[in-house]
Amino acid sequence: xxxxxxxxxxxxxxxxxxxxxxxxxxxxxxxxxxxxxxxxxxxxxxxxxxxxxxxxxxxxxxxxxxxxxxxxxxxxxxxxxxxxxxxxxxxxxxxxxxxxxxxxxxxxxxxxxxxxxxxxxxxxxxxxxxxxxxxxxxxxxxxxxxxxxxxxxxxxxxxxxxxxxxxxxxxxxxxxxxxxxxxxxxxxxxxxxxxxxxxxxxxxxxxxxxxxxxxxxxxxxxxxxxxxxxxxxxxxxxxxxxxxxxxxxxxxxxxxxxxxxxxxxxxxxxxxxxxxxxxxxxxxxxxxxxxxxxxxxxxxxxxxxxxxxxxxxxxxxxxxxxxxxxxxxxxxxxxxxxxxxxxxxxxxxxxxxxxxxxxxxxxxxxxxxxxxxxxxxxxxxxxxxxxxxxxxxxxxxxxxxxxxxxxxxxxxxxxxxxxxxxxxxxxxxxxx
Amino acid sequence: xxxxxxxxxxxxxxxxxxxxxxxxxxxxxxxxxxxxxxxxxxxxxxxxxxxxxxxxxxxxxxxxxxxxxxxxxxxxxxxxxxxxxxxxxxxxxxxxxxxxxx
Numbered sequence: 052x053x054x055x056x057x058x059x060x061x062x063x064x065x066x067x068x069x070x071x072x073x074x075x076x077x078x079x080x081x082x083x084x085x086x087x088x089x090x091x092x093x094x095x096x097x098x099x100x101x102x103x104x105x106x107x108x109x110x111x112x113x114x115x116x117x118x119x120x121x122x123x124x125x126x127x128x129x130x131x132x133x134x135x136x137x138x139x140x141x142x143x144x145x146x147x148x149x150x151x152x153x154x155x156x157x158x159x160x161x162x163x164x165x166x167x168x169x170x171x172x173x174x175x176x177x178x179x180x181x182x183x184x185x186x187x188x189x190x191x192x193x194x195x196x197x198x199x200x201x202x203x204x205x206x207x208x209x210x211x212x213x214x215x216x217x218x219x220x221x222x223x224x225x226x227x228x229x230x231x232x233x234x235x236x237x238x239x240x241x242x243x244x245x246x247x248x249x250x251x252x253x254x255x256x257x258x259x260x261x262x263x264x265x266x267x268x269x270x271x272x273x274x275x276x277x278x279x280x281x282x283x284x285x286x287x288x289x290x291x292x293x294x295x296x297x298x299x300x301x302x303x304x305x306x307x308x309x310x311x312x313x314x315x316x317x318x319x320x321x322x323x324x325x326x327x328x329x330x331x332x333x334x335x336x337x338x339x340x341x342x343x344x345x346x347x348x349x350x351x352x353x354x355x356x357x358x359x360x361x362x363x364x365x366x367x368x369x370x371x372x373x374x375x376x377x378x379x380x381x382x383x384x385x386x387x388x389x390x391x392x393x394x395x396x397x398x399x400x401x402x403x404x405x406x407x408x409x410x411x412x413x414x415x416x417x418x419x420x421x422x423x424x425x426x427x428x429x430x431x432x433x434x435x436x437x438x439x440x441x442x443x444x445x446x447x448x449x450x451x452x453x454x455x456x457x458x459x460x461x462x463x464x465x466x467x468x469x470x471x472x473x474x475x476x477x478x479x480x481x482x483x
Numbered sequence: 484x485x486x487x488x489x490x491x492x493x494x495x496x497x498x499x500x501x502x503x504x505x506x507x508x509x510x511x512x513x514x515x516x517x518x519x520x521x522x523x524x525x526x527x528x529x530x531x532x533x534x535x536x537x538x539x540x541x542x543x544x545x546x547x548x549x550x551x552x553x554x555x556x557x558x559x560x561x562x563x564x565x566x567x568x569x570x571x572x573x574x575x576x577x578x579x580x581x582x583x584x585x
Contacts, residue, residue, distance in 0.1 A: 133556045164556040172560055210559070213569035223564075231564060237541035262568040269527055269535055273566035332566060339534035372539055452542040482541075 131164040136174065137235040137453075137482040145474040154179050155478065156235060158203070168210035174203040204253050218258040218277075221310075225260070225275040225330040226250045226348050227366040227382040236453045236482025239406050239423065240443055242461070245431035246384045246400025250364055251306040251350075254279030256325065271334040281326030281352035282362050283309035289355035289391035291435065302433075304354060304362065304388055326352025326362075340375040344368075360389040376411030380404055393435075402429035406447075423447040425459070439465035453482035529578030532571045540565060546582035554579045 136159035144150030160174040177200050181193035206220035223231050229244065230252045256279035263272045285303045286293040292300040309321045328350030336342035351363035363386065370380035381403035388396045404427040410420040427443040445459030457478045465471040527535070537543050549557060554576060562572040 131552065131556055133553050135557075162556050162560055164559055167555075168559075170556070170559045170563065172563075208559070208563045210562070210569070216563055218563065232540045234541070260563070260566070262566045264568045264570060267526055269532065269571075271566065271568060334566070336535045339531065340538065342535065342539065344539075370539070375538065449542065452544065 133162045133164075134159055135162065135483060136160040137480060139235040139241070139478055139480045141241060141479075142477045143474060146472040148472075150475075155241070158235065170208045170210075171206070172208065173205035176201040176203050214261040214263055216260050218260060219256075221253055221255050222258055222277065222279070224251060224254050224277070224279070224328065224350070225258075226328065226350055226364060227330075227368045227384065228344075228346060228370070228380075229368075229382060234482060235478070235480035236455060238480075239404065239425045239447050239457070240427055240445060240459055241457055241476050241478040241480075242459075244382070244400075244402035244404075244427065244429040245439055245441055246382070246402060246429060248431065249384050249386045249398050249400065250366070251279075251282065253307070254281070254326075255311055256280060269334075269336045271332075273332040273334070274329065275348075276327070276329040278325045278327050279350075280309040280311050280320050281322075281324075281350075282306045282354040283321040284355045287321075287356040289357065289360035289389070291388070291390040291393045291396060302435075303390075322353050322356050323358030324353055326350055328364075330366075340372055342372050344370045354388070355391075360391065361387070362389070363387045374411060376408040378404075378406045396434045398432065398434045400429065400431035402427060421449045423449070437465065437467045437470075439463065439467070439470055455480050527571075527574075529574035529576075533575050533578055536565070536567060536571070536575065546579045547584050549579075549583060550585040551580035551583050554583060 136157075138157045139155040141153045141155040142150060143153065155178070157177045158174060159177075160172065163171040165171070177198060179196055179198055182195035182197045183191045184194045185191050202221060204221050204223045206218050206222045209217045209219075211217055225231055227247075227250070229247055230250075233243070235241075254277070256277055258275055258277035260275035261273065264270070265272055283305045284293075285301070285305050285308075288303065290303050293303040295301045311320065312318055313321075328348065330346055330348030332344060332346040334342065334344045346368040347366070348368070349363065349365040351361065354360055354362040365385050367383045368381070370378070372378050381401060383399075383401040385397065385399040388398065390396060404425065406423055406425045408423045412419070414420070423446065425443070425445045425447060427441075429441050429443075430439070432438045440463075442462045443459050445457060448456045450456065457476075457480065459476050461474050461476070463471055463473055533543075546554075558572050558576040558579070561567060562569070567575070
């Protein structure tokens, strides 16, 4: 019986205690619960605020008022930096001379993208060449090594909208397509076509360019208009030739030397006015790897110091692809140079290049499939009595898409005996 | 005498170019006419455009060679240098970024 009562006592006490606890719990949920809820809500809000601040650092601009506009998005230009470019090693032997290896070029390209629509691009050509030492007997001889660094282009591109890009700086000029589409790993022949000597490769100024799709099939119309300092005169006059230090008559036209900053540090055009130019292009693909592109371009402006003589150039370019294996392209270049002494000169020329990738034959031979055969015919008439024809046969062996080995034989015919030497060139080129 | 000769040479140059252009243009018009539907009805995809554009000035560069961020910089460069329209550039960029595998 005793035991019975004890059990009952413990049970009663337990129930009471349970009731008491339950009562306590109910009391907490009413007052403290609300307080805790409020506290939690406030904390959640603070966390949210902190997260927002961290996600968009530009919001801190509210705290520190910037003087200049902040960069548009994310990381700055230095973080969207990319170095690409190419390098070439060459072996060349000219008929009647010793063959030699050369590091033809190390050509890095720096790309900095500041935002979705601003890109700065600069390309260099770094070469090693002999120096020239003057000897006691009055002659000079090649000796020593010099590194030359050339700026090929350094331009700022601003993509204004879908149809207009503004370019400023030292620009590769859209005169024909050769200069704009050249690099060691994409040229199929190491040396440039002869008539390209008639045109400036780059120019300092501004350019507007853009491309407009013409229909759903991928046809494109592209345009470029530009103003640059233009060519200048070696001796300042409008004479066709001038005498160099060795009393040799050399062409007076200087296509690349009017860079706006003069030797004494002053700025200015070497003559009165800049030159204007542009290109219109039409690209017609009809399926992948089958397309035709046609272009017409030109530039005109004065070249002598007095600004009386005009230099103009006109270029027609075309490129055709029939299958992934076959390509024909070429340019016709005509220039007009008004002179003081010999009237208007019309130096001109053209080049045409045909290439065929043997993979198109579908032979089951690995070596053959990586080989491309190339032919080029180029002609240059300087309209001062020298006409040069060159025929090139060669091949490109692709170790990969950007590592290639080229071999070419050039047959040269020229009115100028100094130029009429055949030569053989081998080149290893790598694009990175 | 010399002028006449050079005029002749120039004349022939122009004629040769004009003839080439006319012949090629006509070949293409014919090929396109035969190819009727070639892309006319549906818009070209990023991959189609990559195949059309990225192998014509140089050997094609594979998506896996660069990271998505690098592709954005490169495609801006190619848009300007390679005369690509904005709409195509965006599609090709998306395709390359998706395929870059990085």
